[in-house]
Amino acid sequence: MRIAISSDNHFDVNKVDSDAAMVAQADYLRAHQYDYYLNAGDTFNDFRKTQAFYMGLQRLLGADVQVRYVAGNHDMIRGVDYTTLQTMRDPLYLHRTSEALPGTNWQLIGNNGWYDYSFAGPGLSAEEILHWKKAYWVDSVIDQPQSDPKRMDAELAILKHQLDQADGRPVLLLTHFVPDIQFLDPKMRESEMGGKAAALLGSQRLGNLLAQYPDVTAAFGHLHRRDLPQVMDGVQYLHSPVGYGTKRHHEWVSDDFMTEWVNSLQTVEI
Template identity: 30%
Template sequence: MKILSFSDLHVDYNSAELKRDLTGEIADCIKRIAPDRVIVAGDMAGGAERCIRYIEEIQERSGVPLSYVPGNHSIWAASKDGDSWQQYERLRAHPSSLIDKPLALTDEWVLVGDMGWYDYSFGLTQKTRAEIVKDKSMIWKDSVMARWGMEDEELTDRMLDKLRKQFEQLRGKRIVFANHFIPYVDYAPLSQRPEHPMGKVWNMIRPFMGSTKLGEQLDQYENIEYVIFGHKHWRHGVEERNGKQIVCNPLGYVKEWVTDDFATEIRSAATLIEL
């Protein structure tokens, strides 16, 4: 069983930047690698409708089934589109969704996933909660576009509760887990030059990168053998940690790439997992 993992394809933004539709080239990359299934760990595009359109196009053009969990961009909602729960529900109802629906890959292996969220735990050693909330309103677009009607910590806890129930039911299985956000604080950006303008921004967005509670929860289950996430646009490839294979290998935005060649970048962001 071969699983091909991606995250943060940002197809809308990157297609606009490169002035062409990238779904065909993404499908070509998938066809060349020929996996049994593709998993995309969030941020396919902005808003549920666009995510679904790209999911279906990539699936159709590659001929390979695609599983999806939303990222923060996926649930962005302008006020005319209702709130973020409506975006989340639309993605949840789509056949590609892993939300509340673990997918048996083989008799042995199961794919489990959800969006996840962030709870400021990555920033609370540097700043107070009030400072983090103020930073969020100044620089983080989720403050306007991600509208849940609850605090970020409560949303994170809801995500963790749903996942814990699934992990408990799947104790006899080997698990590939995917969510959008960072589970381990050492993957969160922390600038060594906090006075530098870019360093300042990195440290300001750190609280919105993930949750230490997620990592603690994952570490309670030895049968979770693969942990896939993105959100941070920095490619680590695959690394081993506490007996788990950690996959953080997002595509990210054109301006963040090393080359200006899409085929090279999408290939470098494609991670093959052989079970």
């Protein structure tokens, strides 16, 4: 089985013709004989557009390649409420679901993830972080009925149940938010503003949970930096987002979206 993984395509922010990109991605995935295409979130700033994109991509690919995706924080900004995000049953939307990868003993698990301030800079209170989030962070408009730590509690409980159900089989996890503080630049947490932003990037409790299981590969996005595959506490991590190619935030080597998508694409052979 051959699996392609991408994240943080940000079609709208990058001002990419998503219809043309859909055709180009489908052609590439089919030509390179992939069986699955997984996307770890931040496709559009509107969940409806994200869902429509992957439905369209799956139609183009037909039975040749199976498409699965989770939502990043940008996907959650508009076009979806909390309940729909957590309970929607779209066969391509992997959040809070799992499936056996055909012809293997691997289990594919999806969870959007969230954050709980465990990456916060030293001395910062939850109240200070929440106040800063509401004033400055794009996630402040995302619908949720509970605190950020409580939201992460719910995701961890569901994910633990899914990992237990895998019963020792190898797991490929698709999530969006950062699972280990080691992925952050230590200098980020040295300033008050950086420490507050770090608090909203992910959860160390996710990494700690994954480390309790024997054979986990976890693919995530969110940080706009491309890392080589690496093992932390026994977990194989994959993180290579497309990121931004705008004049204000130019994180690409080239000026072409498809070049960056191909160059950042990760392949898992099972």
